[in-house]
Every structure is written in C-alpha cells, then in structure tokens.
Amino acid sequence: MSNREIVKKLPHVTTRRLLEMKEQGEKIAMLTAYDYTTARILDRSGVDVILVGDSASNVFSGHDTTLPITIEEMIYHTKAVVRGVQAETSRAMVVIDMPFMSYQLSSEEALRNAGKIMKDNECDAVKMEGGKVIVDTVKRITDVGIPVMGHLGLTPQSIYRFGSYKVRAREKTEAEELLRDAKLLEEAGAFALVLEKIPANLAAEVTRSISIPTIGIGAGQICDGQVLVINDMLGLNTEFHPRFVRKYADLDNIIHDAVSRYVDDVRNGQFPIEEESY
Numbered sequence: 001m002s003n004r005e006i007v008k009k010l011p012h013v014t015t016r017r018l019l020e021m022k023e024q025g026e027k028i029a030m031l032t033a034y035d036y037t038t039a040r041i042l043d044r045s046g047v048d049v050i051l052v053g054d055s056a057s058n059v060f061s062g063h064d065t066t067l068p069i070t071i072e073e074m075i076y077h078t079k080a081v082v083r084g085v086q087a088e089t090s091r092a093m094v095v096i097d098m099p100f101m102s103y104q105l106s107s108e109e110a111l112r113n114a115g116k117i118m119k120d121n122e123c124d125a126v127k128m129e130g131g132k133v134i135v136d137t138v139k140r141i142t143d144v145g146i147p148v149m150g151h152l153g154l155t156p157q158s159i160y161r162f163g164s165y166k167v168r169a170r171e172k173t174e175a176e177e178l179l180r181d182a183k184l185l186e187e188a189g190a191f192a193l194v195l196e197k198i199p200a201n202l203a204a205e206v207t208r209s210i211s212i213p214t215i216g217i218g219a220g221q222i223c224d225g226q227v228l229v230i231n232d233m234l235g236l237n238t239e240f241h242p243r244f245v246r247k248y249a250d251l252d253n254i255i256h257d258a259v260s261r262y263v264d265d266v267r268n269g270q271f272p273i274e275e276e277s278y
Contacts, residue, residue: 028225131181
C-alpha cells in the first residue's frame with residue numbers, strides 16, 4: 001500500500017480531534033488557502049486546519065484591508081477549498097472567516113449568514129473576530145450546532161478602530177480584558193481561539209487558562225497551534241515582513257524566473273519545439 005493510500009484512510013479532523021490534540025500536547029498546524037489547487041497540496045501535506053481567511057481580500061483581490069470582501073466572495077473561495085480537500089485525503093478541517101458586517105449587526109443576521117455559509121460550502125466551522133461584544137452571537141450560533149472559532153488580539157476587521165497593526169494587549173488593562181474575553185468565548189461555545197499578535201507570555205496564560213485550543217499568529221510558542229497566511233510563508237508577499245512570519249520558500253523569485261524564461265522562449269521561437277507539437 002502506498003503512502004498516499006495510507007493517508008487517505010486517516011480520519012477527518014474535527015473539533016473533538018483538536019481538543020484531543022491540546023490535551024495530548026500535539027501541536028495544531030493551520031494555514032490559509034483560497035483555491036482548489038492549494039487546498040489539495042495543504043491537505044496532502046498534513047495540515048490539520050485550512051482557514052479560508054478574509055485575508056483573501058488582501059492577497060487574492062489586492063485590497064489594503066480585509067473589510068471589502070463579501071460573504072459571496074468568501075463562499076466562492078470556500079467551495080474551491082472544500083473541493084480541493086475532498087479531492088485529496090479529506091482529512092483537513094476547513095474553517096471560513098465570516099467577513100466584516102456579516103455578523104456584527106445582530107445575532108439573528110449572524111445566525112442566518114453562518115447557516116448560509118455552512119449549507120453552501122460543506123465546510124466545518126466559521127471564524128469570528130471579537131470578544132465580549134460577540135459572545136451572545138457565538139452562543140446563538142453554537143447552540144444550533146454550528147462550530148465557531150474565535151479570534152482575539154489584533155483583529156484585522158477592526159483595523160480602523162485600532163489605527164495600526166501593532167502588537168495588542170501590551171498594557172495590563174487590555175491584557176486582562178483579552179483574558180476575560182477568551183474565557184467568555186469558551187463559555188459561549190467556541191471550540192478554539194486564534195490569538196494574533198499579542199505578547200507571548202499573555203498567549204501562554206490564555207492557553208493555560210482555557211480548555212479549548214489556542215492557535216497563535218505572532219503569539220509565541222506556547223499556543224496549542226500556529227497559523228500563517230500561505231502567501232506569506234511561501235514568499236509570495238514580498239512587501240510584508242513581520243517578525244512572526246517564517247518564509248519557507250521564495251516563490252516570488254521562482255515564479256518570476258520561470259515566467260521570464262517562458263517569455264524568452266516564446267519570443268525566441270524556442271517554445272514549442274517539435275516534440276511539444278501535434
């Protein structure tokens with residue numbers, strides 16, 4: 001039996017499996033994806049959770065913030081990602097960001113939009129940013145059986161309120177508020193929390209204080225898992241160099257070189273050659 005066949009028999013990652021991983025000290029690997037081909041590669045490579053992030057607004061559509069992306073666009077990306085996972089091992093959990101203003105107006109509208117997302121995509125969960133202000137909404141959504149992943153710290157949908165992408169919760173008051181929010185989201189039924197760009201010691205305290213997994217991005221080593229934007233870790237985003245991004249490849253230069261050679265071959269009449277023609 002090939003390694004590929006063995007992988008195909010592994011069970012799908014569920015909220016229960018993530019909780020078991022935290023309890024057993026297994027780290028959770030999470031990455032973003034926005035298309036079929038990338039999702040296939042991530043699932044095949046053993047990624048536990050694929051986040052269809054509203055970061056698609058930045059890296060896919062070229063906007064300066066995550067705010068412009070719509071729920072219809074998020075559904076489009078998620079359908080492609082789910083098909084990619086299903087085409088491979090079907091192991092990875094797929095979580096979709098609920099975009100800006102799809103859950104902030106009321107719990108009723110949030111529930112309706114979360115239901116639409118789940119029915120249209122066959123994904124596993126939704127993700128929402130915020131603390132105390134969304135607790136009632138999280139409870140309403142989880143009460144009907146829709147899993148919710150929370151997101152605290154630097155919340156990109158609130159960038160205009162923050163005014164910058166600097167580290168959050170350095171001050172004691174904000175740190176205490178974040179810790180309270182984490183506990184409130186756990187009580188409301190969230191199955192995991194993303195902690196973005198907060199001090200490592202605070203992320204460690206949150207991780208120890210709640211029973212659900214924490215997924216860090218710029219939040220130190222102690223979180224139960226880590227997440228990065230795929231374009232950042234593959235070196236496709238050359239203008240973004242935060243400390244927390246480790247570049248595992250330099251695809252910008254690799255793709256640039258490949259395309260340049262293709263252009264030269266076409267212009268010089270070296271592509272296609274006889275063996276590449278019918």
